[in-house]
Amino acid sequence: MRRAHTVDQVRTAEAAVLAVLPDGALMQRAAHGLAYAVLDLLGSAYGRRVLLLVGAGDNGGDALYAGAVLARRGARVEALLLSEHAHPGGLAALRAAGGRVVAAVGTPPEVVVDGIVGIGGRPGLRPEAVAALAAVADVPVVAVDLPSGVDVDTGELAGPHVRAAVTVTFGTLKVAHLVDPAASACGAVHLVDLDLPLPAAPVEALQAPDVARLLPRPASDAQKYTRGVVGVRAGSPRYPGAALLSVAGASSGLCGMVRYAGDPGVGDRVRAAHPEVVGPGRVQAWVVGSGTDDRAAGELAAALADGVPLVVDADALAHVARPLPPTTVLTPHAGELSAMLGAERAAVEAAPLAHARQAADSYGCVVLLKGRHTLVAEPAGRVRVTTTGVPWLATAGAGDVLGGLIGALLAAGLDAFDAASVGSWLHGAAATLASAGGPLVAGQVAAAIPDAVRALPLG
Structure with a gap:
């Protein structure tokens, strides 16, 4: 550390x-x-x-x-x-x-x-x-x-x-x-x-040994349900790619099962790309918001009603009300956080630490503020900084992958602070591997998550 x-x-x-x-x-x-x-x-x-x-x-x-x-x-x-x-x-x-x-x-x-x-x-x-x-x-x-x-x-x-x-x-x-x-x-x-x-x-700031220690690993007698089930409410007819990428991050192998419960038409495309993904049912965590367009408020309400940990991203961030359950992770970028706090975007970018802490206190939950050095803040004031990643990670859909990845870690049993910070670290490490010094797209980041896990030192 x-x-x-x-x-x-x-x-x-x-x-x-x-x-x-x-x-x-x-x-x-x-x-x-x-x-x-x-x-x-x-x-x-x-x-x-x-x-x-x-x-x-x-x-x-x-x-x-x-x-x-x-x-x-x-x-x-x-x-x-x-x-x-x-x-x-x-x-x-x-x-x-x-x-x-x-x-x-x-x-x-x-x-x-x-x-x-x-x-x-x-x-x-x-x-x-x-x-x-x-x-x-x-x-x-x-x-x-x-x-x-x-x-x-x-x-x-x-x-x-x-x-x-x-x-x-x-x-x-x-x-x-x-x-x-x-x-x-x-x-x-x-x-x-x-x-x-x-x-x-x-x-x-977490380092590789810290991530290796925190990462949930399956027990010798594990089965898919004991490893955790994450549900994804993402995507819409206008933004189907958000669902595909959120599911890609969630189904990278870090929990036992992924359920897709978003737009039915988009669901067909999700299951065609990810045949291991199943339909609605009981989950241990939700990922909600990416690309949900005008469905965002309803999808957020449905996820909150389950009373399980959840990741709130993108369109759903505009509909969160304070305070939220402490098991929630909000994942805004600077523009989204500025709207949530009623601040200027330039002010958030000039003082990201202060604004991430303010948001965590205001909403009563973990806030992950995306950036070159992503910040993960909890209401008690503790902050973790992500220093993995490459500039090529600034690409469309990368945040959708991150949300799915954090949701999988929540379902697998990590608390909100650890899930957000471990997920952010792995996301950056996967991008570094996928990039290999050159450009990449979000789907490649999701595909490299297992390699990033394999590269961790043995605990």
Whole structure:
């Protein structure tokens, strides 16, 4: 599990460690980890040109001490000070190692180390920092802890900010490393472990071993009914493909049976494509909404009347009333969530974490907000972020497959939060396999789900 903590949590943990470690020990660990990450990017040290952009406080100190490590290995290290309060110990160490302070950017460096603003900084950058970054606009940046200018605890952006090739963070991930739009500015994130005594994290991201542990697997004496039955109410004469794709996601083998209970005419096409799918009957979970057009309200009401867990997607989202049963998973994209909350779409896209949490509280159930890094929020405030997937996954019908997949996991026995987050992870992993670096369509994602499961480590 990748866990992301808030600034207050990190500071409390650091204070506990600093109380027992020698002075400066924690910063030296961070600086050496940062220096080695820069070396990995450059490939070598001797004669390579490194520019440190240094602000006030410990963040700038990390950059200066790392610069000293690089200078001792033969790199040509220069520091541009963007504050009169640069870390004095770090500055002395850099000079002693042969690095130097410059008043402006001279010969273009090969890498820039962003030590402008630490985790306590406010979003946005001062003009002198913006000007310095503009002078090295085409040079890869290694960010210290976070790209300067992003909001650490929300993942939001508010003005100019660094866009890094690599971000080296210390002790733990922070929320902005996982949550967009800030996460998109982090590049590759490298974590330097500092053995901090950290509490439970408010934001986390499943990894393959977590998915393998959570995934329902059939017992030796399983039969189709004990493995769970999911019902699908999707599609319409206008959008038959939504039914086919929802059923494809549901019938990927993760539960025992799929029932189709949508439009009768569409049902013939569903069963022709998926002969294992049967008609209406008792289910342990419902998937409702995709492509239901003017049938959406009725299909939602029928699914709710059963009193079983359900996934609500697409057209049915316009008909949900609050509060919903806590076993419900809502799967909106930003436009759909904006309508549900009465907010502007741009506002949702600028602050997805805040809006996903607001929706989960408002509707009393799990909300999966689709995006580059999909968010799964529960009313208690816990959030999981999906980091699997490829840009090619932005294709028509992919959300229909996702809804069916989550419904199958609900029917198989996962709770709403786990079903949504495991389903989203598998959906992204399947897309990565199906894409193999190139374009794909939604049906290929559904077909690759079994391969994504087979690729999981053994539990």
